[in-house]
Amino acid sequence: MTIETTRPTRPGEWLDDTKIGLSGLGSAPADFQWKIPTERYTSPEIAAQERELIWTKTWQIVGRVSALAKAGAWKTYQLFDQSFIVVRGRDDVIRGFVNACRHRGNLLCAERSGTSRQFLCQYHLWSYDLEGNCRGILREGLSGVDKSDVSLVPVPVETFSGFIFLNPDPDAKPLAEYLGPEVFELLRPYQMEQFITVMDVEEPLECNWKVVMDAFQEGYHLWGVHPQLLNVIFPDPETGRYRFLGDHSVATTPFDVPRGEHFGPEEQVAGIRKLPETFPAVPLMLPRFEELVAEYRGEDGTLAFPDGVTARTLLQRATRDTLTGMGLDVSRLTDNQMTDNQGWVLFPNFFMTVRAGECHITMPTPHPSGDPNKCVWHVASYMYLPEELAEVAKVEPTVVTEPGSHTYFEALQQDYEQMQRQQAGLRNSRLKYETITREEIVVAAFHHVLDRYLDGARS
Template sequence: MTTTHPVRPGEWFESGMGLDDIDAGQFRMTISTDRYTDPDYVQRERDNIWLRVWQVAGREAELPAVGDWKEYRLLDQSFLLVRGKDRTIRGFVNACRHRGNVLCNGKGNAKRGLLCQYHLWSYDLEGKLKGVLRQEENEVTALDKDGLGLLPVSVECFAGFIFLNPDPDAAPLADFLGAEVMELLSPYHLEEMVTVLDVREALNCNWKVVMDAFEEGYHISGIHPELLQVVMIDPSTTRYRFFDKHSVSCAPFEVAGKKYGLEEQVEGIMGLPETFPSVTAVLPRFQELVAENRDESGTLSLPEGATPRTLLQRATRETLTGMGFDVSALTDAQMSDNHGWVLFPNFFMTVRAGEATVILAQPHESGDPNRCYWHIISVMWLPDEYKDALKADRIDVTEPGGYKYFLALQQDYEQMPRQQRGLRNRRLDSMSLVKEEVVIAHYHSVVDRYLAGTS
């Protein structure tokens, strides 16, 4: 009797579209530059995108205790996220219903409720108005209080992230993400991962320059030459999947397999922690597997079908499983291959078994199209005994260049403002994409739909 192996969501890659399968003509491959530089676009995006879409406002773990709250700012808007007594995270407009004073700045805890420091009106953690200073003298009745609770904002959680939508008529988050997206992401168990890097910084570029930069690997040869020593770039092996608003793509992780021999490939994997720090935990088991395949003279030979890549995959699965992390619903390829996710409008994530790095891009509150924020959140699965030691607190960088990112991110950090300077040239009215940048083309097609009011 044979047992049929259940289909794993990650197996989409095997039947995913390659570059040759994609009709680039379905998207505009010429992108106007005014969307990066024109102040009018900032206002259009504010009204048609940012105030209408679900967006990540943080991690659930940022609000672990009842009464924990944090402020989420978006351009000229301010929202309040708070964990209630029922453990639910709720969202509100961050303004007292009396005279509009901001209730909370930054983050903190208000287990007994929220208090406006201006005239001491107080609210419970569900947003209901509890107390009014000298209520009887001011003739504020219980009925009045019922209608003066904090204005609610749609908030839902998925994969350990807090999503917020400023639109009071927002459809559920599940409708926005789509069932397929949620199914494909669920096996990673992102909700179990710990934040090990959390950095936010203002950049001198448009927020879409940040999104574009991470939606293609075409720039690796120019911006990340160090990666070429260990990673083989072969566009023909990349696979894509497009959804209504979102997308995922993946280039199989090959350590220069077609160019170098076994020893060089092993050496390349051993050097990966310089760019992918989380690989460090897997290397001891990887070295053991390599040693098992050396003969008495030290010569390395692998069985048919085995490569240093498959040894890395095995080492990753065994290491994570041994530490207590469930990777059973992930494919072998997901042990080594980063899948690049774009969730509209401003979420990019590379994810593989046990780790993910998220880049969030957001327009600057000044309204200057040449400025934005990027927010880097790296998460990793860790055994309980390491969580407190490796958990990272939020860093808000105020001095340009004051934070040193790991190599690949630092190179992107330095590149993006250079692109913005070029985009500001008045005679340059458009960008011309190549087929390898089809994810960018799809992304901007969604931008276009929102700006046109058709999404």
Template sequence: MISTPRPGEWAELDSGTGLGLEDVAPGTFNMTIQTDRYTCREYAQREREAIWMRVWQVVGRAEDLPNTGDWKKHDIGDQSFIIVRGKDGVLRGFVNACRHRGNALCITETGNAKRGFLCQYHLWSYNLEGKLRGVLREELAGQIDKADNSLLEVPVDTFAGFIFLNPDPQAVPLREYLGEEVYRLLEPYNIDQFTTVMDVKEAIDCNWKVVMDAFEEGYHINGIHPQLLAVLNINPKTARYQFFENHSVAVAPFEVQGAGPQKQVEGILALPETFPGTVAVIPRFQELIAPYQAENGDVDFPDGVTARALLQEATRDVLTGMGLDVSGLTDNQMSDNQGWVLFPNYFMTVRAGECHVVMSAPHPDGDPHHCIWHVASYMYLPEEFRDAVRAEPIVVEEPGSYKYFEALHQDYVQMPRQQKGLRNDRLDHMSLVKEEVVIAHFHSVIDRYMNKAQVNL
């Protein structure tokens, strides 16, 4: 019987289709990045038109709007939109403006409008499909064509449980924008069934691309996250990549520090101190190593058995035992975080049972030295546990008041420091090393959108 390859097999070191660093030929991407794209207000304004008003971007989770009439407001720079769940269960998006005199319909972040939207200025009303339903003193209003004064609709769709919105009414479908391969590779994780366990937004003093760059490479781990070096074995030569038209994915095998079975096991048992998501797996891992453990606690494995493989087996056993479907994932996906970049501003690390997302967007004030960063974590849990752990969104008003976990805090401190350096006039470009090839690809997509907009002027 011939087995069907799993989507995750692309990342296998010996037989996968992913690229290694040595496979990315010199000149494939521009490794010299001009710094004015981080500091120039005029460049930021052109980005607004070329990218932010033209591409699909994540605006929330479908689970945030479970009921008829549930809505949320989403701002992109100075543009404001509403996403609402209709009576038919469909999510729709509209420009957040009454068609009468432009008054904003929704001021708060979320709410419920089961009976539709009512403009508080002159009491024009709209149903959940955006149709103009009522006009104050309609008999005296004159020639008001209700059909021609519906709310202005914008494309909205969902993938992996995330709500995507595109400000461009002529946008290609989301599936076409993301690409069939992105759908195929991500669907086995069942991210649409994950539950939000952290959701934090905060203004930060750096350009939105500084945030994206920071999470698109592991080259900074030695300098910014030295504590991880005591846990992880960082080997760029084993990393694998896939580059799509707009997006990319990279993965490096998860290896704990230490030579020999004993040190490997000790490293895995210490993982919960740095990676809390492993807490539930450790008891099963200890059961699996017990047959190879002497009375004094020393561990020795026969050929073909490794601590990594037992950690993967334990992860699959625990998730399957909770009734969760991980059958479409490879053993390596039990342990290895894949780093996904969905253009323009979505970075996600995902492995079986959990994912962590970083997003960034230009600050509404238009200053390229500021942005809004959004960090969130999601877990795959049985339905009966989801409500108990679901986190409410947090908007941090006072800089430094929210306590991120250690590695994330280190990035939080570092990114404004980079922006300060980028302000220097004589620093006109950055020079990337090969390990930063994902950053180079990301900026090649920016260049393509910016150049296309320039040609269309």
């Protein structure tokens, strides 16, 4: 007797379920924001509304759990003129506090990161333990102050997928509720908590933070800004899939080297070999990929793929084999997730492309000055690497203080330059709105969510 077995459903299979998500360009919700007022990017009044209605009330990623690996490791997070400390306590719990002494409000941590056994205020030498409790008051017997009344002011902090989230709102709902169960379910199988940092750069930009978010939520600009990528990535909005999860979203277009009469097997393979210029994890997969390609090369050197086999499917096999061999469990990821970047938007300011073994993030925040024509962007890349390689590849954060002094990899450099050009155009007073196309459906969705938050200022 034959017993039929079925493969357990994996979260990434939502792409193959016609009842989930949107497919193609014809199904975009009519109430999405297709005309975006340009004042949204330039108005100090709108920037002030965003500060009150968005930035003080939402969960924001402030770093990686791995950056606070040991008790006493801390980092600061700056949001406008508000400063917070995130620290790992002796009990191994990561907590957040307002970065101010409870005595006279002196800044406790003036640097970006460090390691301490306690927090000592340099003004009057009050001290606090890593859990925020006041432990020492100078000349305590004469102070008239009860130490139990002057613990550091707590701020909600939680972790997920290796990222540290902070919410300035003391009454914030739990992170799991804010993101929703589907976000947790879809992202967990990537096991990003095991990834290490291979790029980490922060730099002020001459553009609004939403210009950055908009730029990374669509592939429509590849033709104008990244034409070199069209040799290896050809976005097809008709086959793209979109899933909107409350305030957040995920979208993907099947990755494939362009095919047609001029793109046979050799051209497909050549395209894969160019991917390391954009995706840092691909070199790890190439040795296995070349082994698989060789199986389809005839004695005369001719490469021929049978039906069902492409350079893409071979890269999928190579990626699964390589990552499994290095110790990463990818059994809950689909074949598509081996090669296809899924673009995630976690409102308000987190954009991530992720596939098996690597992810890349862009996080813009408003400029501390509050100037709507400026922001600070944080770009980073993370990869899964075995321990011996991780020690060599991991990097420390780079903070760029002189504009234009840092050179990004080619595609990111092109975005860096383009976004600041766009802000210059948006400042023209006669231009009243942007017109969003159906190929930019995720941008339209993002501004639809933004509208809902800003409605609080109009109600």
